[in-house]
Amino acid sequence: MAITISLFDLYKIGPGPSSSHTMGPMTAGLDFQKRLQKLDDEDLARADHLGVTLYGSLSATGKGHGTDRAVVAGLLGWHPEEVDPDEFDLLLTPEDKPRVFKIKNKELPCDQKTVAFGPIQHGFAHANTLEISLDAKGESILHKKYYSVGGGFIQWDGWRPLERKDPKYQFETMEGLKTILRKKGMDIPDVVMANEIAMTGLSGSEIEEKLDHILEVMESSLERGLNTRGPLPGEIGLGRKAAGLAQRAQEETHKPGRILLMFNAYALAVAEENAAGHVVVTAPTMGSCGVMPAVVRLAREYFRADRKTLRRGLMTAAVIGFLAKHNASISGAEVGCQGEIGVASAMAAAFLAQVRGASMDILANAAEIALEHHLGMTCDPVKGYVQIPCVERNAMGAVKAYNAYLLASAGDPGKQKVSFDQVIQVMLDTGRDMSCKYKETSLGGLAVSMAQC
Helix, strand or coil: CCCCCCCHHHEEEEECCCCHHHHHHHHHHHHHHHHHCCCCHHHHHHEEEEEEEEEEEEHHHHHHCHHHHHHHHHHHCCCCCEEEEEHHHHHCCCCCEEEEEEEEEEEECCCCEEEEECCCCCCCCCCCEEEEEEEECCCEEEEEEEEEEEEEEEEECCCCCCCCCCCCCCCCCCHHHHHHHHHHCCHHHHHHHHHHHHHHHCCHHHHHHHHHHHHHHHHHHHHHHHHHECCCCCCCCCEECCCHHHHHHHHHCCHHHHHHHHHHHHHHHHHHHCCCCCCCCCCCCCCCCCHHHHHHHHHHHHHHHHHCHHHHHHHHHHHHHHHHHHHCCCCCHHHHHCCCCCHHHHHHHHHHHHHHHCHHEEEEEHHHHHHHHCCCCCCCCCHCCCCHHHHHHHHHHHHHHHHHHHHCCCCCHHHHHHHHHHHHHHHHHHHHHHHHHHHHCCCCHHHHHHHHC
């Protein structure tokens, strides 16, 4: 089946710190809230409880990721793109104002008891599972099981992809895309634009306008991060580093050192904003949201890339995310951090190759090299917060992306031994073999080591 993912499925805007643990559950809550509005008045009249149960890594790290607040926000009717981060921070805390769930003319309690943290080990179809139920004296009136599958996407039993018109150019693999490009004499951004128009019905100018908005939000989150100091929220007490690195860069007399300091600061700035629960863009997830904005700023400031070039770079990067999601996963709970930072780094490497005018072979090789050198990366957030090791991994992913582009540019690109399609398959196989304690549950790896210190 051909890839039918939209640019704006991959690049989504919302509050951090996690696309799978925050945006996905919020979207699930919002979906359930819409279903509630369709119930008849007789059923609503006898309802006495609206509740949520989290399972798997949603339960294990839900507090640190804000999952309980996120799903409640969705049930209250909040949309990810429109959430006030300050109000979101207060939700379900003693400092928040009293709230109720309003379903037509019915009001039900909304408090910390709304969300229950269920078993980490379970037999559901996806590691990130949550159940939402409207009950009357213990009897279910409306019940739905949701799966948060990464990148803010949700599914449920019987779920079907959003019906869209067929893409103009259909492909499932990198090799399939290359065949189209060779036959049609096109570049990746041209294929992406044609497909987006065909699938969504948007005009080219509307798509460009939406991409410009994505770039603006990336830039805004980066600037906020560069100008904010102090500790991140939560019990770890992790201090922000981006502003300090940026200041050091201004004092650095050695130009390469200055550029590298700033490049790291860019990635950290956005990742720290995400960790603080502020608004960012999934690229492809919130946990990996700092990688792409860092290379975008690098391209704009040091390569003097104009807005059109940046847009085309975003479209090319999106293809890498499409292929990873379609053929493997971008969910840390499913394949570990290789599916988040690894894919983000591969997207960023392809972005840089596009911006620099590299050939299709170099571009694909750059993405392959970036992802290859993240294979096996575990997702082991300390205390369930998207902070250690998540924030610094964004900086490492950005630097690896640039290095992957440089390595791909060396020598004959036709002699690359491992293809992008092959490394995607290896990532999926590795994720399947990986113990669940290394997949966003905070039951192994750094999360355990930190707890013993």
